[in-house]
Amino acid sequence: MEGGEKMGSSQLSNKIRRLRFDNGEMTQQQLADKAGVTRQTIIAIESGKYTPSLLLAFRIARAFGLSVEEVFRYEGDDLQDNRG
Amino acid sequence: MNEIKKNTIKAIITLTLVVFGFAIIGIVFPVIAITDGLSPTIFAGLWGIGIWGGFMWLLPLICPPKSKKRINWDERDKMIHTRSVLIAYSVLWLYVVSVCMIFWGAVGPEGSISTNILLLIVFGGLIVFAITSTIAGLLLYGRGRKDGE
Numbered sequence: 500m501e502g503g504e505k506m507g508s509s510q511l512s513n514k515i516r517r518l519r520f521d522n523g524e525m526t527q528q529q530l531a532d533k534a535g536v537t538r539q540t541i542i543a544i545e546s547g548k549y550t551p552s553l554l555l556a557f558r559i560a561r562a563f564g565l566s567v568e569e570v571f572r573y574e575g576d577d578l579q580d581n582r583g
Numbered sequence: 584m585n586e587i588k589k590n591t592i593k594a595i596i597t598l599t600l601v602v603f604g605f606a607i608i609g610i611v612f613p614v615i616a617i618t619d620g621l622s623p624t625i626f627a628g629l630w631g632i633g634i635w636g637g638f639m640w641l642l643p644l645i646c647p648p649k650s651k652k653r654i655n656w657d658e659r660d661k662m663i664h665t666r667s668v669l670i671a672y673s674v675l676w677l678y679v680v681s682v683c684m685i686f687w688g689a690v691g692p693e694g695s696i697s698t699n700i701l702l703l704i705v706f707g708g709l710i711v712f713a714i715t716s717t718i719a720g721l722l723l724y725g726r727g728r729k730d731g732e
Contacts, residue, residue: 531654532653532654535654535657536654536657536658536659537653537654537655537656537657537659537660539659539724540657540658540659540660543659543725548725549659551658552658555658
């Protein structure tokens with residue numbers, strides 16, 4: 500998986516910024532309105548300063564019409580890929 | 584005037600009213616009470632204000648601010664508010680213990696202090712709680728750092 504911001508001390512990364520641009524240059528406010536959160540929360544998630552709840556992660560993924568795994572990635576998957 | 588400026592003005596007005604309220608109730612009344620001696624009824628009223636004032640932090644959790652135009656309170660705000668209140672309560676506990684130890688050390692186990700001091704401790708605790716929760720909230724929100732685009 501390319502790019503993505505690592506989320507704080509957790510092992511999560513996301514492609515929200517790229518997906519926004521790929522979806523008709525969606526603004527942060529538009530994504531926030533679709534996900535039911537504030538624009539500041541979207542900013543914090545994109546920059547890796549905040550890890551969303553499971554419900555919010557699903558809402559963000561549904562805003563792009565994608566699954567959660569296509570938007571967020573758990574870095575532990577890299578370890579399993581390397582072992583496999 | 585955009586929404587940010589409106590919210591800033593609202594915050595400044597709220598802060599001014601809160602500080603003014605603290606100054607009048609928290610400082611002036613106890614000073615007058617101690618020097619001139621007010622009736623117990625007024626002290627009871629001030630105690631009530633102090634106790635209920637301490638529960639004001641519950642308001643955003645019970646009645647979260649709502650805007651018809653846009654969401655302005657979400658899970659991240661709730662998390663930050665909860666954490667800042669927990670931090671403030673920890674500092675408040677340290678403050679209460681410190682004050683008690685200071686007075687115990689000052690007057691000794693056989694000494695006595697005026698009960699008016701209790702009122703000052705309560706209001707001092709309110710001020711400590713308010714300042715600590717505000718600073719904790721600002722740090723958790725990450726003010727001063729560049730975020731986003």
